[in-house]
Amino acid sequence: MNLLRLLWESTSITVEGLAALGALLVLGALILVLTLRVRLVRPFAVRPLAAAERVRGVLGRAMETGEPLHVALGIGGLGDVSTADTLAGLALVSFLADRGALAEVPVRVRLAQPTALVGALAALQRGAQGAGYPEAYDPAQAAFVAPVPLAYGAGTAEALRSEPPVANAMVGAFGAEVLLPAQAGGDQPQTVQVGGTSDPSVLPLLLATTDSLLAGEEIYALGAALGRADHTGSLAAQDLARALLVLGIVLGAVLALVIA
Amino acid sequence: MRRILPALVALLVGPVVLLDYFLENPVLDAAGRFLLEGAIVLAASALLLGLWNLLLVHERQIRRREPGWPASVVILLSTGATLALGLAGWGSGALTWFYRFVLFPLEASTGALLAFVAVSAAVRAWRLSSLEGGVMLVVGVIVLVGTLAPQGPALTALGPLRDWIVSVPAMAAVRGILLGVALGIIATGLRVLLWIDRPYE
Numbered sequence: 001m002n003l004l005r006l007l008w009e010s011t012s013i014t015v016e017g018l019a020a021l022g023a024l025l026v027l028g029a030l031i032l033v034l035t036l037r038v039r040l041v042r043p044f045a046v047r048p049l050a051a052a053e054r055v056r057g058v059l060g061r062a063m064e065t066g067e068p069l070h071v072a073l074g075i076g077g078l079g080d081v082s083t084a085d086t087l088a089g090l091a092l093v094s095f096l097a098d099r100g101a102l103a104e105v106p107v108r109v110r111l112a113q114p115t116a117l118v119g120a121l122a123a124l125q126r127g128a129q130g131a132g133y134p135e136a137y138d139p140a141q142a143a144f145v146a147p148v149p150l151a152y153g154a155g156t157a158e159a160l161r162s163e164p165p166v167a168n169a170m171v172g173a174f175g176a177e178v179l180l181p182a183q184a185g186g187d188q189p190q191t192v193q194v195g196g197t198s199d200p201s202v203l204p205l206l207l208a209t210t211d212s213l214l215a216g217e218e219i220y221a222l223g224a225a226l227g228r229a230d231h232t233g234s235l236a237a238q239d240l241a242r243a244l245l246v247l248g249i250v251l252g253a254v255l256a257l258v259i260a
Numbered sequence: 261m262r263r264i265l266p267a268l269v270a271l272l273v274g275p276v277v278l279l280d281y282f283l284e285n286p287v288l289d290a291a292g293r294f295l296l297e298g299a300i301v302l303a304a305s306a307l308l309l310g311l312w313n314l315l316l317v318h319e320r321q322i323r324r325r326e327p328g329w330p331a332s333v334v335i336l337l338s339t340g341a342t343l344a345l346g347l348a349g350w351g352s353g354a355l356t357w358f359y360r361f362v363l364f365p366l367e368a369s370t371g372a373l374l375a376f377v378a379v380s381a382a383v384r385a386w387r388l389s390s391l392e393g394g395v396m397l398v399v400g401v402i403v404l405v406g407t408l409a410p411q412g413p414a415l416t417a418l419g420p421l422r423d424w425i426v427s428v429p430a431m432a433a434v435r436g437i438l439l440g441v442a443l444g445i446i447a448t449g450l451r452v453l454l455w456i457d458r459p460y461e
Contacts, residue, residue: 011285021282028450035456078459079303084448087459114310115303119459143317144310148363150370155335162328179377180370186384198441200434204400205378207392208385217440220448223457230456238447242440 027241035233043229044236051169051194051212052225055092058167058192059099067190068106069096070165072156072181073120074172074197075149077113082173084220085198089172090119091223091231097127101136109142110159110181112152116172117144153177157184164188170195170210171219174202182209196222267458274453314339399425 013021038044062069073089076082093109100107107127109120120142128137145155157180160168168185170178174197185193186209195206196214207213214222220238223231273295280292318332345354382400385393405415406422451457 007285007287011283011288013283017282024278024446024450027446028454031447031450031456032454035454077303079299084445087448087452087457090459114306114308114313117310117313118306122459139313140317140320142313144313147310148367150367154370158328158331162326176371176374176378179374179381183377183381186381198437198444200437203437204396205381208378208381208396216437217444220441220444231451234447234451234456238443241443241447245439245443 030237044232049225062105062166063103067166072170073111074174075112076173077115085173088219094123095226101128101131149177153180156181160184167192
């Protein structure tokens with residue numbers, strides 16, 4: 001008890017920190033409640049994302065032709081600032097690994113950070129085991145290209161030219177180097193290209209080079225759009241928080257106008 | 261055990277690091293620092309896995325004479341050379357020379373290509389006659405020419421137009437996107453912390 005009291009007495013927090021922690025706890029509680037609702041009652045309906053639908057659609061073609069599906073996870077890793085973007089890309093890798101192992105469709109993943117490689121290999125292995133074909137897992141399906149962005153872009157572009165995929169999905173953290181694989185994929189007439197990133201400065205590059213774009217926050221909804229029911233609770237909480245924020249901004253603007 | 265242990269570690273470590281960010285406490289500070297340093301060491305050791313993967317992928321490509329295998333030979337040779345240079349010539353400046361006269365010029369020349377690739381992508385998007393592609397091309401040209409501060413009565417009007425595009429519609433869109441992205445990142449993090457999503461399994 002004395003130790004706990006000592007710990008309590010030596011702890012301090014700023015007002016801003018307290019407000020942020022409070023908001024985080026409220027959002028966490030909301031996510032928990034809505035996820036429980038999804039598990040116990042029924043999942044939320046998720047607006048279809050064009051990019052997710054394109055990936056689903058192209059899976060059938062890949063099954064028929066045996067051509068590979070390619071995912072470029074970008075220059076982000078796990079444990080750095082781009083973790084959320086990488087996790088969004090890994091949700092796509094998981095989806096394709098599950099379906100790919102069942103239908104014997106080769107899935108290729110190319111990335112620039114070894115920490116993302118760990119996540120990709122785990123997703124591919126899980127997909128093969130889940131489908132009941134653990135022997136379908138091949139550690140060379142995921143390739144660490146280079147830790148430098150431009151080298152990563154050039155290496156991925158070269159791989160896309162050597163083995164043209166039926167679909168090239170570029171979902172994760174990217175910079176301007178995304179143009180190199182996007183251009184290489186665009187040169188292949190049979191390749192469907194989808195892209196998604198959270199960096200607003202990269203979005204125009206993906207818009208110009210892909211068939212479907214996941215703009216900004218849409219990449220965090222990719223898991224739910226691909227059928228992950230456990231992602232829909234947090235997506236609903238995210239939407240609710242955004243609606244409250246927008247309402248606050250509008251009310252603030254009106255109030256500022258009235259006072260002025 | 262293989263499934264429970266990583267989940268337990270995530271469940272215990274996540275809240276400590278999160279609380280350390282908000283609270284000022286000597287014990288929490290020390291624990292948070294220790295855990296973050298541990299994460300850095302783990303991330304660095306993942307580099308060995310990256311090297312193993314690089315060797316595996318390219319060795320197989322060469323052995324099977326897959327398309328693009330000569331590039332794999334170059335990659336393996338340059339990886340070996342850089343590694344040998346780093347281990348043998350540590351502190352001799354050989355690695356610095358390699359970076360300065362081989363890697364940086366290669367990167368710079370690849371980077372210089374990006375401007376042409378961007379123009380080609382914009383033209384392709386415009387040719388496909390998508391509305392977004394057309395709007396993007398027109399706005400891009402206005403911003404580019406406006407930034408160059410051209411001379412002449414017709415072109416000088418582009419300067420204020422460029423400023424308006426950058427500071428009003430573009431800024432509004434960027435702020436909207438960033439707001440959504442911030443919420444998405446927080447929700448993704450909380451989902452992992454609350455054990456709803458377990459990507460580490």
